[in-house]
Amino acid sequence: MAPRAQLSIPSTESLPHAFRLPANNREVVRTMNKLARKTLIDLALFWLRKKNRQFAPAYLYSDHDPDFDEVDAPYDPAHDYEELHDIYKEFATRKGGKRDVVDRILEGDWRSGVSLFQLATAEIQHLVDHSNALRxxxxxxxxIESTKPRPQNIEVTNTSEHxxxxxxxxxxxxxxxxxxxxxxxxxxxxxxxxxxxxxxxxxxxxxxxxxxxxxxxxxxxxxxxxxxxxxxxxxxxxxxxxxxxxxxxxxxxxxxxxxxxxxxxxxxxxxxxxxxxxxxxxxxxxxxxxxxxxxxxxxxxxRTNAAAGGWSIFAENSFSQSALDYAIAQRLKGKDTEQSKSKSQTDTGKENTTPPPKPTASRGRPKRKISVSEAPSPAAKRQKEVAEGRFGVSGTVDDGLAMERFEVRIDDPFPGSEGDAVGQAASAAGSDGSGANIQNAQVSKRTRKGRQSLLDKSLEDIDATDPDGSSIQNSESWVPDVRVAFQGAHVFAGIRELVEQGVVDGEKMPGWMTGEAGVSVGAVKEGRVRTKGGVPGV
Structure with missing residues (x-):
């Protein structure tokens, strides 16, 4: 009598570590091919440990069945786990490509399937080796603050920070x-x-x-x-x-x-x-x-969470003493001034007594002298100093703050849409004594006013909006839809380079262009990125 087929009943259990995916599964093959040779060998040795063997069972000679298994298999099964350990140790000692290691894993030692535990450890190891693999x-x-009143006899402190x-x-x-x-x-x-x-x-x-x-x-x-x-x-x-x-x-x-x-x-x-x-x-x-x-x-x-841009010098402790200790800073500054004066006087006294250097014969190509035109100009030095002051120790390629995209929306009203028009109209009215110019200015101001879409508004703007779509707080100002997006391998490093080259005015540049806001998407009003609760971007 043939055995009855097992029924699959829906359950609320999770998938255990030992469940296996086919060796030719698309995700399994893709994950193994993305790993380096050394990483694959280290993972195989990790799977062969005693505590992990039950979650990563290998195909051994005891599992071989000549009636159902392939006769012309590319790899013979090992007899025990110690033999497999020696095989992958030998892989580590010799040179070669990762293809032989991948084939040995998928077509040899784990031909019966790769467990979910093995796939998870492989993908996490890929994230460790390539920290920019995902977004x-x-x-x-x-x-979430509770709406119920708290009992008066219970003392609770700083519940919002827990x-x-x-x-x-x-x-x-x-x-x-x-x-x-x-x-x-x-x-x-x-x-x-x-x-x-x-x-x-x-x-x-x-x-x-x-x-x-x-x-x-x-x-x-x-x-x-x-x-x-x-x-x-x-x-x-x-x-x-x-x-x-x-x-x-x-x-x-x-x-x-x-x-x-x-x-x-x-x-x-x-x-x-x-x-x-x-x-x-x-x-x-x-x-x-x-x-x-x-x-x-x-x-x-x-300590660098709220210290980006020019404030990064405080987080990186770039000073030899505390930046808040004014007395020590002034005392060190005085010593530096005295040392610089004494050094300049010494150099002046030795200027006439030092003999000129003797010409020496050098082999090979002579060094090229830097001409006066190639020396950095005072304006270029000034631009680098401004960039260093605005960005601090950030904004470099190796600062570990690489951001690929930065986008902001300007929520400030159009310059002159409110105050300038009224002021010009008032001055014109005072000169001729009539109020016709004021009425004309107000009419032109109303005709320029636009209507912002609710999809582009923040929650604060939606709460302060009438049902007809007109703003309550600033109903007479026109806010154009201006969005600025920066994209590249390292956005703020690119902006710093533009400041050093004089393309961007570093003195007039807003602070959010230095990355001190710590966000990748934001809304700018009055020159600053909006925050909620003291947390940037929230």
Whole structure:
């Protein structure tokens, strides 16, 4: 009697580490080909450790079945894990390309399938080696204030500043409880060596069945769907921010189904961090970047979060003493002045006694003398000093603050649309004693007034707007739709170079062009990027 087929029943369980994907899966092959040879060897040795063997089972000689396995297999199976360990140790000692290592992994030692644990560790290692592989968005963890009155007999201090205590296992249990009824996923939470972050990878599997067979028969395993995608969450140590991956790796497309699944995860993360009487939400900070180092600088645990642009000299401790100690600064300044005077006098006394240098014969090509015309002019020196004062130690290629795109919207009223027109009309009325010019100026001012779209307005502007669309606070001013976008490998390094070359006036340049706002998208009013609650971009 033939055995009965097993039934797949929908459940709320998550996908375990040991579930395997086919070795020819599109995502598995793409991930392995992106890694370097040394990284592949280190990962294979990591999978072969005793504590990881149950999550990354290799294909050994004991699993070989001559009746069902291929006769002309490219690699013979190893007899035990120690033999596999020696094989990959030998790979590390000899030279070669990564193709032989990839083929050995997919067609030899793990030909029966690559587990979800192996795929997760491989993708995280790729992020460590290439910190700009994904695009990230910084979210702020903010506490939701309760509308219920607090008891008077309980003393609570600084409740608005309290952040949730992050515990990995508890957070994963809460996240599974929120997400499992809606979708199936695999979770991998771990630390990254050398970085002050905890990274969470969620492999979304759009299926009601939490079985290994569903992974092999899913449409995405055959390359016909994009519903299974990995979403990354980075939790920096001692920082009230979370970094969320906005895009997948280069070459992958994200459809509407994958976006909906990511929205579900994004809504579940603050719920998993919450507890009774302490509810949290994720607020947008208007900062998105491709490099993780940039996010750690602007929204990380260090001291550089609010010290970009010219203020970076204080965060980097570029002074030999405290910048606030005025007495020490004046005393050191006086000593420097005396030393410079004594040195100049000594040089003057030795000017006539020093014999001229003797000409020496040099082999090879003589050095080219710098002419007076090639020397930097005083204007060029002045421009570099202005750029150094405005940008500080930031705005360089190797400052770790690379931002690929920076876009702002100018919300200031058009110059002369309100005050200048009324002032000119008033002066004209005072000269001839009639009020006709005032009426004409007011009519021309009303004809120039435009209507701003609600899609481009902030929440404060929408609250201060009449139902007919006219603004209450500043109804007589016209605000043109002016947007400025900078794009490049390092936007602020490029702006600093333009200041040094004299293309941009560094003295009249607004502060948000130096990157001191710490946002990638913002609205500028009265020369500053709008903030809410003292946090830039929120």
């Amino acid at each position: 990230w968005n910084a979210k702020r963890i903010a506490k 952040l949730p205590r992050f515990h990995g296992q508890t957070f994963l249990l809460n996240l599974r409880r929120e997400v499992s009824p809606l979708l199936k996923a695999h979770y991998y939470l771990g630390r990254v060596d050398g970085w002050p972050i905890t990274i969470l990878r969620v492999y979304v599997h759009d299926s009601p069945y939490a079985t290994e067979a569903s992974l092999k028969t899913a449409p995405e395993a055959r390359g016909t769907s994009d519903s299974s995608k990995a979403v990354f969450f980075v939790f920096p140590d001692g920082s009230p921010y979370v970094y969320v991956s906005l895009s997948t790796h280069f070459g992958q497309t994200v459809g509407p189904e994958a976006r909906q699944l990511r929205d579900i995860l994004l809504q579940a993360v603050p719920k998993a961090l919450s507890r009774p009487s302490n509810r949290y939400e994720l607020q947008n900070t208007n900062l998105s970047a491709r490099d993780l180092n940039t996010l750690l600088k602007f929204r990380g645990p260090g």
